[in-house]
Ligand SMILES: NC(=O)C1=CN([C@@H]2O[C@H](COP(=O)(O)OP(=O)(O)OC[C@H]3O[C@@H](n4cnc5c(N)ncnc54)[C@H](O)[C@@H]3O)[C@@H](O)[C@H]2O)C=CC1
């Protein structure tokens with residue numbers, strides 16, 4: 001099948017390379033020329049395991065990138081993989097989606113061929129049919145349902161494991177308004193749907209949109225609940241990891257997403273939970289549980305720094321921050337909890353020296369006032385205290401010998417030899 005993917009970021013690049021891998025002819029339409037050149041040169045514009053090999057194999061044959069929207073006319077299906085960020089008040093910002101839909105509609109104006117437009121971006125219920133559809137109709141001069149069909153196919157991949165998550169998902173969700181659109185999507189996804197273990201959910205567009213938010217709201221709230229239980233465990237002098245491991249043996253709860261500590265960050269949980277809260281309020285409902293999930297999440301970095309302050313006088317102290325990315329396996333630092341830790345430490349007068357195996361350059365421009373080290377050992381050398389903000393595997397069994405005083409506060413439960421330290425505090429254990 002001939003497919004176009006609008007937007008070549010984390011999702012668009014992964015989906016394009018994977019669909020090419022499944023045997024489709026794919027074109028990425030992207031406004032950033034550097035990304036277009038990178039893909040056409042057979043290289044990956046982002047760091048994701050398994051992505052570079054796939055782009056190298058298919059670029060120039062069944063995978064290409066362009067800045068020209070006209071390319072969509074050579075395809076039958078277009079996926080919109082554009083960013084849906086949050087505005088300053090936390091609500092969903094659709095400006096980029098609207099601009100993309102306008103360009104797509106204009107490009108489709110010059111063809112009479114049938115086209116399926118699939119929204120893959122995370123959008124609130126009603127957006128696909130109430131915002132994207134009308135723009136496509138206006139710009140293309142074609143009615144939805146009569147030449148252009150609409151569908152919504154939310155994406156559940158995680159950063160760091162994007163390729164595997166896309167190719168081996170727990171579920172695939174198709175929100176469609178007609179059988180033909182659903183049949184096209186089934187054909188496109190056939191090898192994934194044939195895999196044992198992939199559930200297919202076929203539903204209406206509005207439900208598909210909400211499934212994505214419900215999924216992220218559930219997972220983010222689960223981690224906040226786990227963190228609250230972790231904070232409670234600590235008050236009682238109990239180890240939350242032992243407690244939650246046992247709780248997770250209940251099949252209704254599951255042992256996944258049970259790691260308590262510094263909380264959730266990244267480009268999606270924070271913005272999606274906020275968009276759902278703001279959107280829901282507009283509908284006249286107060287999402288109190290989601291508000292609480294955010295409040296617990298916001299408090300964890302302060303709690304971590306508070307624990308450190310129990311052992312180190314922070315003003316003028318040299319504090320090593322280990323890990324900057326929002327989770328291991330990625331260089332993404334958007335809404336990383338590490339940044340909140342750094343802000344809190346700096347506010348309390350500490351001199352921060354930060355280390356991350358891949359994410360330093362994504363932090364440096366916004367935090368020029370702190371020091372950066374090129375190894376964890378160098379960050380620790382002479383430090384009066386250290387905090388662990390990201391659970392990079394290389395932090396396991398790290399030597400803290402070079403510290404002025406080995407005071408370590410761990411927000412992510414790494415493997416440490418506690419006996420070799422002067423002080424070891426776990427945030428929730
Ligand atoms: N990053 C993730 O792990 C996941 C993201 N999502 C959702 O997928 C959507 C896309 O997210 P990401 O891929 O992370 O975004 P991203 O920011 O990594 O990539 C978006 C790309 O779109 C390009 N772009 C912007 N305006 C454009 C236009 N008018 N025409 C063509 N290209 C344009 C940008 O240059 C950028 O390369 C969002 O709605 C997000 O919530 C869903 C699941 C996972």
Ligand SMILES: O=C(O)[C@H]1O[C@H](OP(=O)(O)OP(=O)(O)OC[C@H]2O[C@@H](n3ccc(=O)[nH]c3=O)[C@H](O)[C@@H]2O)[C@H](O)[C@@H](O)[C@@H]1O
Pocket residue numbers: 122155156157158159160216219223256257258259260261262263264265266267268269326327
């Ligand atoms: O909509 C999205 O963009 C994606 O958001 C998340 O994926 P991602 O943000 O890449 O990463 P996660 O592995 O979910 O981790 C999110 C945050 O939660 C934290 N977390 C996760 C699990 C856990 O047990 N404890 C915990 O603190 C992580 O450290 C990280 O900061 C979802 O897991 C994906 O299904 C979804 O597609």
